[in-house]
Amino acid sequence: MKTHSKLRLMIAALALTPAVLWAQSHAPIDTKNYPQRPVRFVVPFAAGGGTDIVARKIGNELSASLGQPVIIENRPGGSSAIGINAVVAAPADGYTLLVTHSSPIIQNPLIFKKLSYDPKKDLTPVVEISRGQQVLLVNASLPIKDLKEFIAYAKSRGADMSFGSWGAGTVSHFAGDYLGKIIGTQMIHVPYQGTAPAMQAVMGNQVGAVFIDPATAKPQVVAGKLRAIAVAGANRSPALPDVPTFKELGMSEMVPFGGWIGILAPAGTPPEIVARISEKTMQVIKREDVFAWLNERGYVPSPAPAAELSTAIQNESTQWKQIFESIGVEKQ
Numbered sequence: 001m002k003t004h005s006k007l008r009l010m011i012a013a014l015a016l017t018p019a020v021l022w023a024q025s026h027a028p029i030d031t032k033n034y035p036q037r038p039v040r041f042v043v044p045f046a047a048g049g050g051t052d053i054v055a056r057k058i059g060n061e062l063s064a065s066l067g068q069p070v071i072i073e074n075r076p077g078g079s080s081a082i083g084i085n086a087v088v089a090a091p092a093d094g095y096t097l098l099v100t101h102s103s104p105i106i107q108n109p110l111i112f113k114k115l116s117y118d119p120k121k122d123l124t125p126v127v128e129i130s131r132g133q134q135v136l137l138v139n140a141s142l143p144i145k146d147l148k149e150f151i152a153y154a155k156s157r158g159a160d161m162s163f164g165s166w167g168a169g170t171v172s173h174f175a176g177d178y179l180g181k182i183i184g185t186q187m188i189h190v191p192y193q194g195t196a197p198a199m200q201a202v203m204g205n206q207v208g209a210v211f212i213d214p215a216t217a218k219p220q221v222v223a224g225k226l227r228a229i230a231v232a233g234a235n236r237s238p239a240l241p242d243v244p245t246f247k248e249l250g251m252s253e254m255v256p257f258g259g260w261i262g263i264l265a266p267a268g269t270p271p272e273i274v275a276r277i278s279e280k281t282m283q284v285i286k287r288e289d290v291f292a293w294l295n296e297r298g299y300v301p302s303p304a305p306a307a308e309l310s311t312a313i314q315n316e317s318t319q320w321k322q323i324f325e326s327i328g329v330e331k332q
Contacts, residue, residue: 029093031272038069041099041263044083046076050213054129054261054299055099061284080104081116088122092266094273098123101132102259103171106316110324111169113331119264125309126263127278129285130299133233133258134175134211135240137220139202140227147230147249150209151183157208162188164198164207172198172211175232175257177327182253202226211257214239215298233258238295256319260302262309278305 030036039062043055052074059070075083084104090096105119117123138144144153154161163180165172168191180187190207192198195216202210203225214237220226221240228243232254236245246254263281265274282303284290294301304312323329 029270029273031270034094034273034276035066035068037095038071039066039094040071040073040096042083042087042096043072043074043099044076044080044104045074045101047074050132050299051099051101051261053297054294057290057293058099058129058281058284061287061290062280065280065284078116079108079112081108084117084123087264087266088117090266092124092268092270094265094269094277096266097126097277098264099129099261100264101261102313102316105264105313106259106320110317110321111329111332119313122267123264124267124269124274125306125313126265126269126274127281127306128260128262128302128304128309128312129281130261130294131234131258131302132260132299133214133231133235133237134172135214135217135231135237135243136175136179136209136211136229136246137199137202137217137226138209138229139205140224141205142208142227144227144229147244147246147251150229154180154183154187154208155185158185159188161185162190162207162209164190164192164201164210166195166198166212167191167193171257171259174323174327174329175211175254176209178257178323179254181327182251199226213298214243218298230254233300235300237298238300239298256316256323260309260312261299274306 041055041059043052045051056072059072063070075086084098087096087098109115109119138150144150163176165176173189173191176187176189192201195212198210199212199220201207214231217226217228218239221228228240230249231237231243231245233245234255237243263277285301285303291301
């Protein structure tokens with residue numbers, strides 16, 4: 001009898017388990033007291049990169065502000081799809097958030113025919129953190145001191161004019177292709193595995209130019225080995241404040257190549273939680289010490305709430321669609 005009683009209890013417990021799990025997963029979210037446990041920042045890039053560095057800094061500062069630890073989890077691979085899918089699959093409760101560069105959100109849907117996520121349907125914009133830039137560099141020994149002279153030089157070289165990038169399919173690659181389209185000359189693209197070899201190629205006159213982020217380029221510009229011609233992005237770079245933007249020089253088409261770093265959440269995340277994360281993050285960014293920290297590393301602080309980031313994503317998606325059509329980038 002005792003054995004049968006125990007068996008009945010076990011069966012009853014097993015029968016209740018799915019119901020208990022369902023209840024837990026569908027339990028109402030306590031938005032007023034959020035967060036009550038650690039928050040996870042998923043970064044879809046390897047540790048040590050720009051997005052990861054910013055995520056760790058903001059996460060560390062937010063830990064104190066939110067009263068809970070912010071844990072950084074790097075999930076690179078699959079052109080950022082692995083990390084993004086992990087966020088999309090997570091509960092929409094504010095405890096799993098995506099910290100990403102704009103490229104997987106803006107460019108990936110325009111490049112890949114089959115994408116495992118839909119940024120518009122699967123993710124909710126939360127807050128913009130910073131804006132990036134790309135600076136056009138040439139060897140300082142060349143007779144090029146400004147954009148006008150660069151255009152003349154590129155056209156004079158004709159089919160021999162080349163430019164390097166820090167990888168095929170990167171912003172620096174598309175920036176070079178698009179610049180060539182704008183000025184009316186096709187420059188040969190030479191991809192390198194990272195920014196360091198790309199800069200070395202320009203310093204060694206293996207290629208005529210390169211697009212690199214200003215913070216990385218600064219030491220070689222200051223050393224007189226490279227010359228900065230113009231910055232692609234909405235504003236001048238704090239790393240190279242004396243270098244004009246393409247926009248200032250009458251070439252506003254190059255603004256989209258700056259990109260941004262921001263936070264997004266799984267679709268369906270309560271607006272109260274989105275607003276709280278957005279508000280706390282913007283407070284952190286606007287702090288004098290954090291603002292300076294970002295600027296010193298070439299990340300232009302651009303704290304913007306969810307609505308503004310959402311508008312930026314829509315506008316930039318349209319801009320990049322036009323850019324890709326212009327330079328002949330087709331979906332893979």
